[in-house]
Amino acid sequence: MTSTAPFKRTMLATLVLSLALSGCTTTASQAESSDNAAPQTDSSDAQASRSDTPIATTPLTGEAFYTLLLAEIATNRGDYGAAAQLYSRLDRQYDDLEVAQRATALNQVVGNYDAMGEHAGHWLRLEPENAEGWQALTIASLANADKVTASRALNQWLALDPDAKIEGALAGITTLTADQQKGLLPVLAEAEANHPENTSIGFANAQLLSTLGQYEQGLEAIRANRAQQDSPDKGLLEFRLHLELNDIEQARTVISDLAERYPNNSQVATTFAGFAYADSDTNKTETLESLFNRFPNEPVIARAFARESFDNDDYDTAEVLFERLVNSEFSDEAHYFLGRISRINRVPDEAAQRFLSVEAPPYLVSALAELSEVWQGTRPTDVQEALHQARQNYPAQSPVLWRIEADLFRRLGDTDQAMAVYGQALSAHPGDTSLLYDQALMAANLGQYELLEKNLTEVLEQEPDNASALNALGYTWADRNMNLDQAKRYIDRALEQQPDDPAIQDSKGWVEYRLGNLEEAERWLRRSLESMESDEVAAHLAAVLWEQNKQEEAQRWLDQAFSWNSNSPTARNIIETLDIDR
Missing domain, CATH: 1.25.40.10 (Tetratricopeptide repeat domain)
Structure with missing residues (x-):
């Protein structure tokens, strides 16, 4: 619901004030003075249905004053659950209008609509012609799906307040x-x-x-x-x-x-x-700037304009806007993007401090990934410590944080340490498919094909339709010229799920090449190159063309492969394997 009930707004305003205890009592005759008096047993509807003649109120006892004091203390410190229970106890023992009102309001705040309806009914016994009391009973009855009471309460509310804004009365129906x-x-x-x-x-x-x-x-x-x-x-x-x-x-x-x-x-x-x-919309930058100029103190608008400015490479504007947000609810997001801006401006120390200022997910993981790049050559141990602390604080993010640490050592060229990190990570999270997949890719680069096949097989046992794992294992077999029929089945299954993925299209072309289907291989490799510039795919196409006696075009694609990657291992391997003279 987008609107808040007037009743809730009114009562919440009352709740945040320090209430005068004497205002909660009257001096009329006392019905039951003990805190151990039996609670009222009538239903909310029955209470509200009694005579319109207000019932006599009862003064609170000394012990009840103590309970009231505890309720007010709980209210003032924001412990509305405890306050609701205390006020509910008082309202069941005494006929006091303000106690009934507070019991009603507090039980709405904590979402106890059964109790809210009970206390609203008592409120209406004490003050039958009060529109807010009927409003409260309407809210509680709707939340409890009590259609009979809700209908009567709603119509009575509208009879007393014909212009009532009732849309907020639906606030409790979400459950x-x-x-x-x-x-x-x-x-x-x-x-x-x-x-x-x-x-x-x-x-x-x-x-x-x-x-x-x-x-x-x-x-x-x-x-x-x-x-x-x-x-x-x-x-x-x-x-x-x-x-x-x-x-x-x-x-x-x-x-x-x-x-x-x-x-x-x-x-x-x-x-x-x-x-x-x-x-x-092409005018969205202009729109966001106009909105920000009219509402410069609205964080949501400043955030949207900051992100738009960043996306448009307008880093000066983005920096000013994100600086405005560092003390808002978007603090982590602001520090993260300010860190990225510092990296773009080649101020690594400032960038690192910004990334370290990000405190919680979702931006914490991205900030630490950026930090690992900033400090990879100078302070890798500090990156490890930051990642370790984040794993302690946010265990649910642990697998991806381990992946960042392993990638840190991969970029440093320390593959032994990277593999050791994956080992630690999988000991802590056995069977995690993302960790298994990443370790498999590193194993492929190290020629550890048994580990690659073991990991990817385990991934597929858990996720049979994991397109990345199907493609990786199928391509590895095709590249090694083994298990070709199964490799083709795996790659075809991956293609069914992601038919426009150029990497899978490359795998499809390569396995068809291994199976001797050269025209089919050429078709898939050309399709892959339409959407991806890759030295590996270009080299694969060169091999297919060479086998079809299209040597001149094959040479052109090899040239293209080296222009994209002067040290292309795939292109060099194909030159050596096919004994191409260059």
Whole structure:
């Protein structure tokens, strides 16, 4: 839901204040003074159904004052669960209006809608004509899928407050099943029929349809509702429904129109900024700059404009914007991109400090990968320590952090240490497919084909359709001219999943070459080269052409391979294997 119920806003405002204890008591006759008095047993609906005559209130005892004090302390320190329990106990023992109100509000805050309904019912016994009390009972009843109570409470609320904004009353229904949520549609329909002048009901209906995934019906409902009475929240719901229906053009039209009609609405602006950054519209840089100029203190807008500036290589603007975000909720993201900017500007020490300032995932892993490149030649031990600390702090990220450490030593040319790191990693995470795959690729470079085959076989036992593993093992067999029929099957399975992957297309061409299907091999290798400049693929094509007596073109592709990689091992191997004179 995009709107917050007025009741919740009102009660939360009360909760954050220090309450005067004397304000919670009255001086009317006492019904039961002991904290051990029996709690009320009537249901919320039954309580709310009693006579409209307010019942007598009861003063709190000394022990109850102590409980109230504990409840207020819990409230002020933000322990709303404990505060809700304490207020609930008091409300079940005493007839005190403010206690009932606080018990109701606190149980809404902690999501205990059964208790919320109970205390709202008590509130209404004490104050039957209070619209906020009926609002509270509506919220609780809807959250509990109690259609009978919800219908009566909603209609009573609207009778007392005809202009009530009821869309926030759906805030508690997210835990209901789809069938339970669907069952609430007639409740809204009845209220709308009884109170046609209240356009908020139609808005709530459109929200509920959206929650149910009935996007087309929701879109029809919100359009009709906006025609009656519009608001930014309603426009934003229509915008989101267009996105759900993948109607990007119409979504763009709606959000652009909202930004023009409500130029000072920050929610519209931040939503527009997020959409504009992800959009392919050619004017998005101009849009984001305009939004930032109007809302310079909105972090979401500054973030979107910063990312757009970075993507456009406008690093000066990006740096200024990310600096504004280092003390915001986007602090880690800001430090990460500032580190990348420092690397681009060739200030490695500054870049390293930025990367070290990133504290948590998701940007922590990327920051440490960047740090490993910055410090690989000067401080590899410090990189290891940073990675070790991150593994301790975030165990779920451990496998990818081990991979960064192994890659550090691979880049340093210390393959023995890299393989040792993979060994440690797999001891800590046996069977991790990413680690097995990476170690297999390193094993291939070291000629350790038994380890490669063992690892990739284990990956495929866990993930039979892992296209990367299928391709790697199939290509390795094809390159070694062994298990060709099985290699072809593996590569074909990989192609089924990723038919446009040029690396798999290369593997397909190479295995067909090994099987003697030269024309088919040529077709696949040319297709691969259409989307990837690779000395390896060029050398493979040269071999296929050479075998077809197309020596002149083969020589041209070998030249191309060496132009892309002057030390191309694949091209040199093919020259040697086919005894090509160069």
